[in-house]
Amino acid sequence: MDKKILIITGDMIGLSKEQIDYPDIEILKFPVIVNDKEYRESNEYTAQWLNEKYLKEKVVAKSSSIVKGELIEIVEKNKDKYDLIIHVFMSSVMSAATFAIAKNVMEMYENTIPIINIDSRQVMAGIGNVLLGVIDVIKKNDNMDDIVKLSQEVVQNTFSYYVMADLNYLYRGGRIGKAKALMGSVLHIIPIIGLMGDDEEGQFVPLGKGRTFKQVNSQIIDLIKAKMAEKQVTSIKSLNIVGFGDNNDAFFDFEEKLKTIPCDDFILGKADLVGAVHCGPKSYTVAITI
Amino acid sequence: MMQTENRTAVIRERIENIYKYLHRHKEYINRLNVFPVPDGDTGLNMTLTLQGALANMHNYEEESISTGEYLKNFAEQMLLNSRGCSGVILSLYCQGISQVIENNDFSKDNIFRALENGYKNAYEGTENPKEGTMLTLMREFKEKYGEIMKEDDDPSIIIKKCIPYLKEVLKKTPDMLPVLKQAGVVDSGGAGFLIILQGINRELNFNGSSLNSLPVSIIININKNIKKFLNGNFANFNKNSIADLLPSIDVEKLHNLRLRNIIEDVKHFINNLQSNGSRLLNKKAIINDLEDMKNSWNPEIKFKYCTEFVLETDKISSKEQIKKIIDGYGDSLIILSSGDKYKVHIHTNKPESVFKDVSKYGELIFTKVDDMKKQHRNLISDDTIDYEREKSVFCIVSGKGFAEILKKLGTDDVFCYGKNKPSVERIVKELNRLRTKNIIVAADDKDILMALKYAASLSKSNVNIVESNNVISLISMMMNISKELDITNTLESIMNSLDDIRFCGIARAVRDAVTEDGKKVNKNDFFTVYNGKIILSDKNIETLIINTIKKLIKEESLISLYKGIPARKEENLIPKLKKTFPDFEFEEYYGGQYQYNYYITFE
Incomplete structure (x- = not known):
């Protein structure tokens, strides 16, 4: 890689900064609103902090799009130090505002520095997987067209699965999509929803449901194996598993089951504050790139 | 010959009497239930099957139809109104009989053929036919009839003489079906069949009349033959079978208005063709009508038979191998495997060829073919x-x-x-x-x-x-x-x-019974049914549920109780169960089932 490339992304990637093997990265923090007060993720305000508030205080939390001024500030600060900026952001269907801001900033700087916007079609750990895939791409390629093409392949080959203990958290955030079909059951069910990189609609789809966490864990393993068979691969390039707490047995069972799937890079990711807003306690997720 | 209205009225009255006779014995048949819960409804289902058919026969009673045709229509109505296995098997039996006596030949030989056909129709229409059921009585009936007819000529006498023998056969049904023996009852369907036969015996009085109607089998061919004719060049019209067929069709007797209209159109078309060669009626329009009639009900089905089988084999090691063997025979192929057994589902027009091909590789331990079109x-x-x-x-x-x-x-x-x-x-x-x-x-x-x-x-x-x-x-x-x-x-x-969730049912015994290991279940005690067997019982429902959970729980973590109507007003058992089983999760829902107090699932 001869070009100097800066990567910008948000802080909803299911990864800590230490888990990203790339020095030139800027992470924007999404605003999180809890009972009408704004917070940003910090050592104090974490996913665990929000979960406790959810459980004890029954708070209502939301997240909003990245702040345009903050994105401009990062570009402005780095425009002369880099040859190219790549912005990896959350699914444009999930946050049209983030997409619009990214597009607007790219156009603002089109005569100053080239910016490639990559719509990950994902949220949370799924964005993290796309980010890691894009880093692999730029480590081996300089050409912008190649980077765009190969990054798009990463997006299309990234799939994320979510075990949501309570879909209401996602529903309140307005991001439930087709997964709404799984709400309102008389039986207590644990839904499995997913974001499929090869689905251009880019919204959550219902993938299954179970009555116990062990059942849904096994179902996700089957879904991943089916996806691998469909894509004719015998091994996963990277897998990132993130738990949002308060459900250790189920998460451990999930982790053990996932370890039975051949994988080049198995990552135990980080639960971030924004993810916790939409998942709620006891939820967990896995993203794979194949 | 008897006037038509009188004749149909007499047949109806006799069938009504047989129905009333069955109705009087309905509760007795219902009580012949394998489990001591009041969900036995064989008597009810057989009664409702006859009742429904009778209620729908008014359309036929004003028409000048023969006894044979009346009975055939009645059998068709029975099938339409049949409920439960017993109702369907009985209807199939009557349908088979009516197919033969449709010709109004009520001689002892023809009735024997009818009984044979009735048994065949019922047997072939029943999945996994078992001995010790209504089918056994149907078979024994025709065999006994065949024996006695060598000495007697009057069918009503022959039938009367068969009844004592069939009572003995019914008594032996518990020896043929272990589940009946354990419950201490005879087969309810068989008992219902015998009661109907007794009802027939009371009413029986044969009346011969001539065949004057159009069999359904001909109606089926009309569509096909007319289309073939219209697609031809009309050069040899008089040699075409349709030329003979059409004048013999009495359109007034066709209940199907579409077919009736089409045939009238064809008659007009042929008249015009013969008189002046002009084709005033649009041939294509008639063909379209015929096509439309044929296709409208189910245009998607390419393969007629929904076919399933289970193959036990040591010569095949993958689903792919089975797929290669039979893929060309149809579509909707589903293959499931468990050890050396393969369960296969396919839609095909050649089920027998499928069975023949796969049986080269192992033993077919289950087969099933359903006609999806029933044209x-x-x-x-x-x-x-x-x-x-x-x-x-x-x-x-x-x-x-x-x-x-x-x-x-x-x-x-x-x-x-x-x-x-x-x-x-x-x-x-x-x-x-x-x-x-x-x-x-x-x-x-x-x-x-x-x-x-x-x-x-x-x-x-x-x-x-x-x-x-x-x-x-x-x-x-x-x-x-x-x-x-x-x-x-x-x-x-x-x-x-389908079988992912293990479950059991809890109900109250309406009579004495025994558990699978021979322990007595007293009337009014509660008992647990699991995999079709009574496994536990107790006077107290809470104790029974706790013992049931202890006995049945394996690796599952979630136990759900689905409350039925008998338990609707009972208190929520979950707090007590949580105390007894602190390591498990419990949930309770209202299921609304009629006989079982609870269904308990283990997940």
Whole structure:
């Protein structure tokens, strides 16, 4: 890689900064609103902090799009130090505002520095997987067209699965999509929803449901194996598993089951504050790139 | 000859008397139940089958039809109105008999042939026919009849002489079916059959009359032959079989208005052709009408037979091998494997060839073939359907609570039939009401399965029947269904998941019984049924539930109680159960089932 490339992304990637093997990265923090007060993720305000508030205080939390001024500030600060900026952001269907801001900033700087916007079609750990895939791409390629093409392949080959203990958290955030079909059951069910990189609609789809966490864990393993068979691969390039707490047995069972799937890079990711807003306690997720 | 109105009135009166005789014995038949719960409804189902058929015979009573034809129509109505396995098997038997005596030959030989055909029709129409059931009595009846007819000429005498022998056969049914022996009862269907026979014996008085109507089999061919004729060049009109056939068709006797109109059009067309060669009526329009009539009910089915088999083999090691062997025979192929057994589902026009090919590799331990078209029925239907949906998952359940649960789990359509099982006709109405091209249907009771299959053959949709036999398997099915899948993959997913949830039922004994290990269950005690066997009992329902959980729980972590109508007012047991079993999660729901206080599931 001869070009100097800066990567910008948000802080909803299911990864800590230490888990990203790339020095030139800027992470924007999404605003999180809890009972009408704004917070940003910090050592104090974490996913665990929000979960406790959810459980004890029954708070209502939301997240909003990245702040345009903050994105401009990062570009402005780095425009002369880099040859190219790549912005990896959350699914444009999930946050049209983030997409619009990214597009607007790219156009603002089109005569100053080239910016490639990559719509990950994902949220949370799924964005993290796309980010890691894009880093692999730029480590081996300089050409912008190649980077765009190969990054798009990463997006299309990234799939994320979510075990949501309570879909209401996602529903309140307005991001439930087709997964709404799984709400309102008389039986207590644990839904499995997913974001499929090869689905251009880019919204959550219902993938299954179970009555116990062990059942849904096994179902996700089957879904991943089916996806691998469909894509004719015998091994996963990277897998990132993130738990949002308060459900250790189920998460451990999930982790053990996932370890039975051949994988080049198995990552135990980080639960971030924004993810916790939409998942709620006891939820967990896995993203794979194949 | 008897005046027509008088004749049909007499036949009707006799059938009504037989029905009343059966009705009087209904409760006795109902009580012959394998489990000591009051859900025995064989007597009710047989009675309702006759009742429904009688109620629908008014249309035929003003027509000048023969006795044979009246009985044939009655048998058809029985099939339409049949409920439960017993109702369907009885209807099939009557249908087989009526196919032979349609010719109004009531001689002892022809009646023997009718009894043979009735048995054959019922036996072949029954899945997994077993000894010790109504079928055994039907077979023994025709054999005894054959024996006695060598000495007697009067069929009514022969039938009368068969009855004592059949009573003995009925008494032996517990020796043929262990489940009857354990319950200490004779077969309820067999008992019902014998009561009908006694009713017939009371009423029997034969009356010969000539055949003057058009058999349904000819109606089926009319469509085909007319089309063939119209597609020809008319050069050899007089040599064409249609030339002979058409004048003999009395259109007034065709109940199907569409076919009647078409035949009248064809007659006009031929008249014009013979008189001046002009073709005033549009030949193409008539052909289109015929095509439309043939195709309207079920245009999608390419392969006629829904075929299933289980192959036990040590020569095949993968599903792919089986796929290679039979893939060319049809579509909708589903293959499931477990050890050296392969369960296969395929839609094909050559089920026998499929069986022949796969049997080279091992032993066929189960086969099943369902006719998906049943053209002889659908061709005589007037209805057409405008599909509004591509696919529907449709559940037929008894309990209101379960109906609600299934709806919320994503079932597209639910028919809650309440206490009495639905007739074939009712199921057909429900299926057609959906206006859906492809329907996946499952019922909560195996006793509905046969009626469902006949209803499916009469429906205008492509109906895929899931062979479920309890409501918990419907929940299991809905937990695993994905709306994104196509019909074949959805069916595969259902077949894989039907038995995923282990469960048992808790009910109160209405008579003394015994558990599988020989312990006595007193009347009014509660008992647990698991995998079709009584495994435990107790005077106290809480104690029984606790003991049941202790006995049945394995690796599961979630125990759910589905409360039925008998337990509707009982207190919530969950707090007590949580105290006894602190390591497990408990949930309670209202199922609304009629006989079982609780269903308990282990997940």
